[in-house]
Amino acid sequence: MRKPIIAGNWKMFKLISESVNTATELKSLVTNTNHCEIVIAPPYTALKSTSDRLEGSNIRVAAQDLSTETKHGAHTGEVCGDMIRDAGCTHVIIGHSERRAMYGDTNAVVNRKIKAALGFNLTPIVCIGETLDERDSGEAEMVVAKQLEESLAELTADDLLRIILAYEPVWAIGTGRTATPDQAQQMHASIRRWISDHIGTGVAESLRILYGGSVKPENIADLMREADIDGALVGGASLEAGSFSRIVNYERS
Ligand code: PEP
Numbered sequence: 001m002r003k004p005i006i007a008g009n010w011k012m013f014k015l016i017s018e019s020v021n022t023a024t025e026l027k028s029l030v031t032n033t034n035h036c037e038i039v040i041a042p043p044y045t046a047l048k049s050t051s052d053r054l055e056g057s058n059i060r061v062a063a064q065d066l067s068t069e070t071k072h073g074a075h076t077g078e079v080c081g082d083m084i085r086d087a088g089c090t091h092v093i094i095g096h097s098e099r100r101a102m103y104g105d106t107n108a109v110v111n112r113k114i115k116a117a118l119g120f121n122l123t124p125i126v127c128i129g130e131t132l133d134e135r136d137s138g139e140a141e142m143v144v145a146k147q148l149e150e151s152l153a154e155l156t157a158d159d160l161l162r163i164i165l166a167y168e169p170v171w172a173i174g175t176g177r178t179a180t181p182d183q184a185q186q187m188h189a190s191i192r193r194w195i196s197d198h199i200g201t202g203v204a205e206s207l208r209i210l211y212g213g214s215v216k217p218e219n220i221a222d223l224m225r226e227a228d229i230d231g232a233l234v235g236g237a238s239l240e241a242g243s244f245s246r247i248v249n250y251e252r253s
Contacts, residue, residue, distance in 0.1 A: 002206065002207075002208050002230045003035075003036065003037060003208075004035065004036035004037070004208075004224065004230055004231040005036060005037040005038075005039060005164060005208055005210060005230065005231035006036050006037075006038055006039075006220075006231050006232050006234065006244075006247055006248045007038075007039040007040070007041065007062065007091070007093075007125060007166075007210065007231070007232070007233045007234065007238075008039070008040045008041065008234050008235075008238025008239075008244050009041045009064060009093060009096070009212075009233060009234065009235050009238060010022075010040065010041055010042045010043065010064075010238065010239060011043075011064065011098075011235060012043055013043070013239055014042055014043060014046060014239075015045075015046070016045055016046045016049050016050075018046075019042040019043070019046035019049070019050045020046065020049050020050055020053050022239070022240070022241050023040065023042070023050045023053050023054055023059065023241075024053055025241035025242075026038075026040070026059065026241040026244060026245060027053075027054060027057045027059060029241055029242070029245035029249075030058065030059065030245050030248050030249065031057075031058070033058060033248055033249055034058065035252065036231060036248065037058075037060065037231075038058060038059045038060065038248055039059070039060045039061070039062050039090075039091050039125075040059060040060075040061060040062065040238065040244075041061070041062040041063065041064045041091075041093055042061070043064070044063065044064075044079055044087075047061060047063060047084070047087035047088060047089060048087040048088055050088075051087060051088025051089065052088065054088075055088075060089075060090045060091055061087075061088055061089045061090065061091070062089055062090070062091035062092055062093055062125065063079070063084045063087070063089050063091075063092045063093070063122075064092075064093050064096065065079075065092070065093065065094065065096070065099060065113075066079060066080060066081050066084055066092050066094070066113055066116060066117055066122070067079055067080045067081075067113075067116065068109060068112040068113055068116055069116070070116050070119055070120075080116070080120075081116050081117055081119060081120030081122055082120050084120070084122060085120055085121070085122060089122065090122065090123060091122060091123045091124075091125055091164075092113075092117050092122045092123070092124055092125070093124075093125045093127065093166075093233075094110055094113045094114055094117060094124045094125065094126050094127065095107075095110035095113070095126055095127045095128065095147075095151060096127045096168075097127060097129060097168055097170045097173055098173075100127075101170075106150075107146070107147055107150030107151045108150060110126065110147075110150075110151040111150060111151050111152070111153050111154070111155075114126060114151065114152070114155065114159075114163065115154075115155075118155075118159055118162060118163075123162060123163070123164060124162075124163050124164070125164045125165075125166055125210070125233065126151060126152075126163055126164070126165050126166065127165075127166045127168050127212070127233070128144050128147040128148060128151065128165065128166070128167060128168070128191075129144065129147075129167055129168040129169045129170050129173075129212075129213075130143040130144060130169055130170065130171075131143075131170045131171060132170065132171035135169065135171065140169075140187065141187070141190050144167070144187065144190070144191060144194075145190075145194055148191065148194050148195070148198075149198070152199075157199050157200050157202070157203045160195065160199050160203045160207060161203060161206060161207070163207070164207075164208050164209075164210060165191060165207065165208070165209045165210070166209070166210040166211070166212050166233040167184065167187050167188055167191060167209060167210070167211055167212070168211075168212035168213050168233060169183075169187075169213050171213075172212075172213025172214050173212065173213050173214070173235065174214070174235055174236060175213075175214060176214050177213075177214060178213055178214040178215065178216075178219050178223075179211070179213055181222045181223050181225065181226050181229075182226075184211045184223060184226060184229060185226035185227065185228055185229060188209045188211065188226065188228035188229055189227075189228045191209055191228075192204045192205075192207070192209065192228055195207055208230040208231060209228060209229065209230050210229075210230060210231040210232055210233045211223055211229050211231075211232055211233070212232060212233035212234065212235070214236075215232045215233075215234045215237060215247060216237045216243070216247070217237065217243055217246035217247050217250075220232060220247045220250040221250045221251045221252075221253070224250055224252070225253070232247065234247055
């Protein structure tokens with residue numbers, strides 16, 4: 001039985017006070033939630049104060065990225081895994097499509113970041129997903145398979161058991177255009193098949209695969225009914241505690 005995860009990515013949106021206020025409000029709205037794990041990813045500057053505020057709660061804190069570097073040193077602007085742990089995080093988002101498109105996070109870089117995160121005992125939430133052109137030309141599954149192959153290179157079955165995947169079709173991120181539950185399910189099933197073929201059936205059965213791309217309170221329940229969708233990575237609709245808590249507490253049937 002895979003426990004669902006609902007994660008919110010606050011991107012570059014909140015000052016420290018805003019992050020702490022939203023987290024405080026969210027905490028009170030989800031105190032009784034235990035059907036899923038809840039994760040929020042504030043900007044770096046707000047990680048420590050937000051995780052302090054959430055101490056003892058059922059909400060975990062993630063960073064939105066980390067350095068490939070694992071030793072302290074002269075790497076201006078970089079933040080490494082033990083600093084992220086030190087700020088109270090348990091999870092880290094890796095390979096978000098915005099980082100892939102704007103900041104040079106290739107599959108090889110994503111692979112190094114996953115290894116760095118695992119080395120610091122952080123749970124990587126690894127993002128994969130095709131662009132609209134790739135989907136329209138019928139290459140979506142091939143592109144995602146290549147992302148899996150290169151991003152997960154040299155990882156063992158035990159490593160994979162410590163990872164969460166997030167399928168985020170680039171055309172659905174921040175566009176208001178969600179993949180239909182059927183489209184998402186098809187890709188999630190194909191990802192699970194890939195993991196089963198390349199890593200092992202046991203890992204494939206345990207691995208949690210989140211869907212991301214314009215998830216809202218109105219569409220989460222339909223997505224969560226699909227057999228291979230184990231949660232959501234939410235951008236825009238996670239910024240406000242009220243709407244994020246409605247996603248977290250989606251109607252289960
Ligand atoms: C995201 O950025 O990971 C995301 C899914 O954004 P949105 O929910 O706004 O589409």
